[in-house]
Amino acid sequence: MAWNEPGGNNNDPWKNRGGRDQGPPDLDEVFKNILNKFGKFGGGKGGSSDGKGFGLGISLVVGLLVIVWFISGFYTIREAERGVVLRFGEFSHFVEPGLRWKPTFIDSVLPVDVQTVRSLPSSGSMLTEDENVVRVEMEVQYRILEPYKYSFSVTSPETSLSQAFDSAIRYVVGHSKMDDVLTSGREVARQNVREELQAILEPYDMGISIVDMNFKDARPPEEVKAAFDDAIAAQEDEQRFINEAEAYSREIEPRARGQVNRMAEEAQAYKEQSILKAQGEIARFEELLPQYQAAPKVTRSRIYLETLESVYANTSKILVDTKGSGNMLYLPLDKILERQNTSNAPSTNRRTLEGLRNQDPAAENGPQDTGIRSDRLRSGRN
Known part of the structure; x- marks a missing residue:
């Protein structure tokens, strides 16, 4: 038989526990007790909840909530950051570094670091133009210029930048030969990756600026690494010999030019000396001629x-x-x-x-x- 069927069976599970008539808490009674307590605090007598005590209690609660709301609105923007203020989820304005205040639940602030130079690495095995596999490691350094665009132009700025960076590296390496990537063409590849990355990021308008691009490493597969090391050493020796020859040429050429100039000046001086000497002899004989004619x-x-x-x-x-x-x-x-x-x-x-x-x-x-x-x-x- 159910506990609540007619017949006077009082088997209510919420009552008669522990020998006492107990039941579930009455919400009306709970609220009434709370209001009675506020009424006493506000000046009520004997736990009576008159209108005056209830009003004072409500005012006190509201005042405390206002104070907590006001204090919670203070925040600080650091020197390297700029704050993006959103009012009800829509962009409102920027705030400069310092101690600021915002209305809680109305405005929200996103601090964005605009001075720190950030870095993002990328690496992977790639296929070159001459169908060789190389492993390239590069790193891009960037800085945020426009906090609003960086925060809302794309869903995830760092993820978008990483994917664009990988795409630029693979494009440049795929259009380069293996020897160029491994040896003398690294600087050209680095510059090409930077230009390609800027071209990819331009339509996104992410509000960032590429500061520098570092070509950290490029190496062939381990199976052929020894042969490529020998090839690189030979190219370095070739460049060293070329530099030594150019240095020797720069040393010898000025010396030879100096000797040529000295010989030319000596020849010119001898020429002038011979001319002047001949002219002097002519002048002397011209002076002696009248004397000889007068007294031979x-x-x-x-x-x-x-x-x-x-x-x-x-x-x-x-x-x-x-x-x-x-x-x-x-x-x-x-x-x-x-x-x-x-x-x-x-x-x-x-x-x-x-x-x-x-x-x-x-x-x-x-x-x-x-x-x-x-x-x-x-x-x-x-």
Whole structure:
């Protein structure tokens, strides 16, 4: 028989527990007790819930809620961040760094870091244009320029950037040869990946700027890695030899040019010296011509003496006396001249020539007398 069937059977499971008549809690009684407590707090007597006490309790609760709501509206935007304010889910404005306040449940703020340079790596095995497999590792560095576009242009900005980055790398590697990616073409590949990534991101308008692109590593499969290492070493040796040859060329070429310029300047100086010397000889003979025409004998004797002076100034002199006792007298004038000052050499030679002329008056007759004096010198030596 059911506990609630007619017949006076009182088997209510909510009553008569523990020997007492108990049942489920009455919600009306619960609310009434709460209101009675607020009524007492507000000045009611004996737990009575009159209208005045109820109003004071409600006012107190509302005041506390307002205070909590106001305090919960304070927030801080850091120096490197910009705040995107949404009012009822729609973009309202930006806020600058500092202590700010917003109406809770009305505005929501999304802080976005716009100064930190972020990095996103990417790697994978890719097929090159010449149908070889290489593993490439690159890293892109970017910075947020427009917080609103970064937050709402796409659903997940980092995921979209990662997929675009992978696509740009595979496109560039797929249009490059393996040797270029592994050796000398890395810089070109890096620049091409950056340009391709910017072209992919432009339609999305994500509000980010690509700061730099790093080509971290590119290596062939492990099975052929040793052969490629040898090829790379050979290319490095080739480049080193080229650099050494260029350095040697840069060292030798200026030296050769300097020698050429020096020889050209010396030749020009010799040319000018020869021209000036010839012109001087011409001028000297032109000056001597009137003198010779006026006094041929005197002029001829003077030229003869000047010639002897210039000859004897550059040769060793030996004087032999054949007169008197007949003994040979040796006078080493060259040793004497070495002890004298070079400035006195012309005067000494001139005095020697004058002494010879005084001893041999025939010297005044000109150059033809030299044969007679030579015969005398030879006879003296004999």
